[in-house]
Amino acid sequence: MYAIPTAFVSAMFVVFGLYVVITQGLTRLSAPFLLMCSATFAWQGTWTLLFQTEDPQIAALLVRVGYLFILFLPTTFYHFVTEVAARRRERPMLLASYGLCVVLAVLLPGNEVVSGYQRFFFGYYPVAGPLHPLHVLQTVLLAARSAQLLLGARKQAGGEARRRLDLCLAALGLYSFAAVDYAVNYGYPFYPPGVLFIALSLGLLAITIVRYHLIHPYALAATIAHEIATPLATIGMHADEIASVWSHVFKGYRLAVAHGLYDDHEHSDQTERISQLATAIRREVSGTSAMVEMALASFTLDRLDRSRFSAHAVQQCVNSALERYPFRAGERERITVSPIDSTLRFSGSDTVVVFVLFNLLKNALHAIHVSGEGQIAISAREDQGFCVLQFRDTGPGIAPDVLPHIFDAFFSTKRHGSGAGMGLAFCRRATELLGGSIECTSVRGTHTTFTVRLPVPGSAADRALPGLPAREARRR
Numbered sequence: 001m002y003a004i005p006t007a008f009v010s011a012m013f014v015v016f017g018l019y020v021v022i023t024q025g026l027t028r029l030s031a032p033f034l035l036m037c038s039a040t041f042a043w044q045g046t047w048t049l050l051f052q053t054e055d056p057q058i059a060a061l062l063v064r065v066g067y068l069f070i071l072f073l074p075t076t077f078y079h080f081v082t083e084v085a086a087r088r089r090e091r092p093m094l095l096a097s098y099g100l101c102v103v104l105a106v107l108l109p110g111n112e113v114v115s116g117y118q119r120f121f122f123g124y125y126p127v128a129g130p131l132h133p134l135h136v137l138q139t140v141l142l143a144a145r146s147a148q149l150l151l152g153a154r155k156q157a158g159g160e161a162r163r164r165l166d167l168c169l170a171a172l173g174l175y176s177f178a179a180v181d182y183a184v185n186y187g188y189p190f191y192p193p194g195v196l197f198i199a200l201s202l203g204l205l206a207i208t209i210v211r212y213h214l215i216h217p218y219a220l221a222a223t224i225a226h227e228i229a230t231p232l233a234t235i236g237m238h239a240d241e242i243a244s245v246w247s248h249v250f251k252g253y254r255l256a257v258a259h260g261l262y263d264d265h266e267h268s269d270q271t272e273r274i275s276q277l278a279t280a281i282r283r284e285v286s287g288t289s290a291m292v293e294m295a296l297a298s299f300t301l302d303r304l305d306r307s308r309f310s311a312h313a314v315q316q317c318v319n320s321a322l323e324r325y326p327f328r329a330g331e332r333e334r335i336t337v338s339p340i341d342s343t344l345r346f347s348g349s350d351t352v353v354v355f356v357l358f359n360l361l362k363n364a365l366h367a368i369h370v371s372g373e374g375q376i377a378i379s380a381r382e383d384q385g386f387c388v389l390q391f392r393d394t395g396p397g398i399a400p401d402v403l404p405h406i407f408d409a410f411f412s413t414k415r416h417g418s419g420a421g422m423g424l425a426f427c428r429r430a431t432e433l434l435g436g437s438i439e440c441t442s443v444r445g446t447h448t449t450f451t452v453r454l455p456v457p458g459s460a461a462d463r464a465l466p467g468l469p470a471r472e473a474r475r476r
Contacts, residue, residue: 006044012199017037017038017041020209029080032077036077037202039076042066043066046069047195050125056117056124060116062124063117063124063125064108066126067108067113067114067126068105071108072101074138074139075098077172077175078094078097084165084168085152086153090145093145097142110129113135114126114132128182140179143176143179147172150169150172154169167205177194180193180197309434311345312345312350313343313344313345314345314380316350317350318337318378318380318389324354325361334375335361336375336377337379338377341382346434346454346455346456347435348436348454352434356430356431356438357391359423359427360427363424364393367395371396374395376393376394377390378391382456385456386453386454387455388453389451390450390452391451391452392449394446394447395448397442397443397444397445397446398440398444399444400444406440407438427452435454435455436454438453439451
């Protein structure tokens with residue numbers, strides 16, 4: 001009778017683990033979940049046998065086998081949370097926790113962790129050894145740290161991402177209640193209910209992973225980016241090869257025409273166009289690659305680790321954006337950059353800021369192309385603890401009724417197929433996650449000016465960012 005719940009949960013977690021791996025694949029997030037399911041399956045399966053046996057010798061073996069998997073359960077949950085919160089800096093603590101588990105596992109054959117077993121009304125159960133409190137303390141610390149990581153990630157997230165993190169917090173809360181089982185190890189005679197809390201907790205995580213797409217958005221974005229980036233890189237290499245040999249081919253072609261070996265009267269325009277083809281292919285490849293990177297960045301904005309923000313020169317970001325942007329003929333000449341102080345810096349991610357500049361460049365050049373004239377001016381200065389980056393174009397401007405909606409997701413005034421309306425929405429999300437803001441002013445037929453404000457390292461706005469240790473902000 002008492003073995004029925006443990007047998008049921010043991011079988012259920014085989015299904016949980018296999019279902020997640022089959023539907024989502026083996027990823028950085030599904031791997032620790034599979035470890036949790038495997039450890040739970042083995043632990044509850046062992047307890048099923050332990051509660052049924054009448055042989056003291058078999059019980060002595062089973063209590064240690066079962067506890068081998070219990071030792072690793074809190075760490076596997078913590079491992080899962082570090083991936084959910086995208087906290088790679090937790091790696092040393094995670095490895096240290098796994099190391100402690102291994103040490104305690106090595107001591108299991110003795111009486112240091114489990115000093116035998118005791119007979120209860122439901123069957124045999126392990127008795128805590130002198131080092132057992134160390135495992136209990138490890139469990140408490142890992143649960144507290146996991147809650148801290150999830151709450152920190154929740155502050156930075158919004159919308160559906162926050163709801164997924166809420167479910168993870170609920171799963172952690174349920175998981176923590178399973179610690180009541182430790183009281184039985186110290187002689188309190190009640191049936192250990194931890195199996196129920198563990199089942200509810202990991203079941204909720206399985207639902208979150210599959211039903212609410214905890215893994216899907218990031219895994220899908222990474223997969224798409226990888227699948228597109230590889231052929232793009234190959235096309236770019238072929239274009240470079242064409243460009244490197246074309247001058248020799250074209251020289252031979254011209255010699256053949258000059259010596260009357262070939263008449264190019266009908267094809268002269270095409271031959272001139274071919275000479276520019278490799279450059280055009282490289283430009284399109286570079287532009288598409290940049291857009292793929294930016295799309296991936298938009299998927300992963302909510303996973304930015306603010307504790308890893310550092311100081312970056314504004315001048316360098318502007319130069320990088322202008323060097324990498326796939327300008328068409330005559331576009332680069334429309335842009336002027338006012339002298340920017342090389343010591344002017346902002347705190348955040350230079351990659352994200354470059355993508356913000358890409359979007360602003362793309363929109364401004366599109367507006368200028370539609371109107372047929374206009375110039376772009378870029379400048380930067382420091383103002384009240386913020387790096388203020390201004391991006392002004394003298395294109396057709398934005399209508400007053402349109403201006404309030406330009407940062408809304410999926411809002412676009414471009415013709416169908418020219419834009420999805422996500423560029424400026426990305427800019428707003430990105431600047432806000434960096435602790436800054438973006439604003440737009442426009443006069444119809446005169447100009448449009450975007451003003452991006454980013455925290456200066458060590459400023460009040462920089463120190464106020466969630467997840468950034470105060471001492472680190474002061475040091476910077």
